[in-house]
Amino acid sequence: MKKTRVSVIHREHIPGTPGSYDESALECVYTMLKEAVDAVGGLRSVISNGDRVVVRANACWAAKPDSGVAADPRVVEALMKLIREEAAPGELIIADRSSIGADTEEAFEISGVGPAALRGGADRLLPLEKDERITVQIPDARALLSPVHLPKTMLEADTLIYLPKMKVHKLTNITLAMKMNQGSLDWNEAILNHGPDMHQKVIDLLKILHPHLSIIDALWPMQGQGPGSPYPEDLIKDFNVIVAGKDPVAVDTVGATIMGFDAWHEIPMLRGAEVAGLGVADLERIEVIGTPVEKIRRNFRRGDIHLIGLHPKIDAYMGRACDGCLHFTRTGLDVYLANPQSLDEIEKVTFITGRNTAVPDQLDHSPPKRYVFVVGDCAEEHKDKGIFLPGCASTSMHRTFFVGKTSEQILENYTDLQPRGFNLKEES
Numbered sequence: 085m086k087k088t089r090v091s092v093i094h095r096e097h098i099p100g101t102p103g104s105y106d107e108s109a110l111e112c113v114y115t116m117l118k119e120a121v122d123a124v125g126g127l128r129s130v131i132s133n134g135d136r137v138v139v140r141a142n143a144c145w146a147a148k149p150d151s152g153v154a155a156d157p158r159v160v161e162a163l164m165k166l167i168r169e170e171a172a173p174g175e176l177i178i179a180d181r182s183s184i185g186a187d188t189e190e191a192f193e194i195s196g197v198g199p200a201a202l203r204g205g206a207d208r209l210l211p212l213e214k215d216e217r218i219t220v221q222i223p224d225a226r227a228l229l230s231p232v233h234l235p236k237t238m239l240e241a242d243t244l245i246y247l248p249k250m251k252v253h254k255l256t257n258i259t260l261a262m263k264m265n266q267g268s269l270d271w272n273e274a275i276l277n278h279g280p281d282m283h284q285k286v287i288d289l290l291k292i293l294h295p296h297l298s299i300i301d302a303l304w305p306m307q308g309q310g311p312g313s314p315y316p317e318d319l320i321k322d323f324n325v326i327v328a329g330k331d332p333v334a335v336d337t338v339g340a341t342i343m344g345f346d347a348w349h350e351i352p353m354l355r356g357a358e359v360a361g362l363g364v365a366d367l368e369r370i371e372v373i374g375t376p377v378e379k380i381r382r383n384f385r386r387g388d389i390h391l392i393g394l395h396p397k398i399d400a401y402m403g404r405a406c407d408g409c410l411h412f413t414r415t416g417l418d419v420y421l422a423n424p425q426s427l428d429e430i431e432k433v434t435f436i437t438g439r440n441t442a443v444p445d446q447l448d449h450s451p452p453k454r455y456v457f458v459v460g461d462c463a464e465e466h467k468d469k470g471i472f473l474p475g476c477a478s479t480s481m482h483r484t485f486f487v488g489k490t491s492e493q494i495l496e497n498y499t500d501l502q503p504r505g506f507n508l509k510e511e512s
């Protein structure tokens with residue numbers, strides 16, 4: 085039986101940090117990348133002379149390089165250099181669309197991803213929200229039944245290389261190569277994807293945007309409350325691993341295994357992609373070359389989207405709320421929980437989510453000391469109890485930074501994050 089090849093390269097030590105490194109660090113990472121890519125066929129097997137090459141690299145948010153939220157600039161710079169030295173692309177582009185609420189150009193700059201790419205030899209940076217969008221009907225889709233709007237430059241690229249950073253994601257357990265396609269959608273479509281069927285949507289997208297080469301950057305991976313955890317202990321420094329392969333499903337399967345997951349049973353997008361014929365998620369049919377997985381495997385802390393028992397000042401009535409509202413609400417709360425003294429000036433914050441949720445008749449909503457948030461369309465029956473933040477997969481608490489704000493200020497911020505065509509002021 086012919087197996088799919090995935091390479092894993094580990095180093096005990098890599099000089100420097102993502103935000104501060106010198107030539108010796110670059111050389112070290114360059115060699116790791118070369119070993120990893122050569123083991124699965126080499127760059128020349130995916131890039132022909134004159135190709136337009138698009139490399140997707142996590143820019144995520146405008147977070148400093150050593151926060152570990154975005155791609156490691158050491159990897160970005162070394163990969164650009166490797167592509168320039170080993171192949172002869174006609175154009176070399178670094179592309180991404182930052183997470184919801186963020187500006188990709190700013191994220192490229194602050195994260196160090198943009199400057200590193202240009203130093204390494206990229207011709208240009210492409211914030212995907214600025215690219216032309218092509219309407220695509222995904223054939224035989226299982227979740228994205230309506231047409232989606234995908235970046236023209238990616239659809240027309242001769243070679244697509246995905247460079248995900250290894251992170252736990254609170255909704256999907258992992259965010260690796262396959263999940264990068266979530267960032268190929270525009271914000272509005274991406275927001276609406278944050279539900280229990282996100283795994284299936286990522287599989288649907290892989291039918292259209294299927295990278296020729298996937299390289300996982302696991303130099304400083306993230307566990308726990310990813311993809312943008314504010315807890316310093318969620319950043320695993322000096323893990324120093326690169327994973328590469330031509331089959332993104334197999335690459336992610338090996339990546340998930342290194343993170344301590346049972347890839348087949350815990351990550352539906354992987355087994356679903358295999359069943360759909362998009363790649364291999366069965367470890368028995370993957371040949372791992374390089375560092376044995378057992379040698380570096382570590383149990384990454386799982387993400388948590390629940391709102392119960394987080395802090396004495398936080399009450400939650402979750403009812404039957406699903407992942408979308410819980411994910412965004414927890415993301416917003418994590419910013420405070422990572423820095424609990426930030427809650428000193430409030431007395432209580434209460435969340436109501438989900439359909440048919442039992443809630444006490446009397447709840448005290450009196451900002452800026454006591455807040456009640458009614459999150460998501462499902463909880464609309466309680467909207468008069470506090471600040472109603474409508475939407476499905478409501479982005480309510482995501483970057484709302486409510487402490488110290490009036491209801492009006494919170495609503496103003498929230499309106500900015502709503503999907504296309506939605507206007508909270510007109511609705512209220």
Ligand code: SF4
Binds near residue numbers: 406439461
């Ligand atoms: S509005 Fe309802 S269905 Fe939509 S994400 Fe929230 S809880 Fe789930």
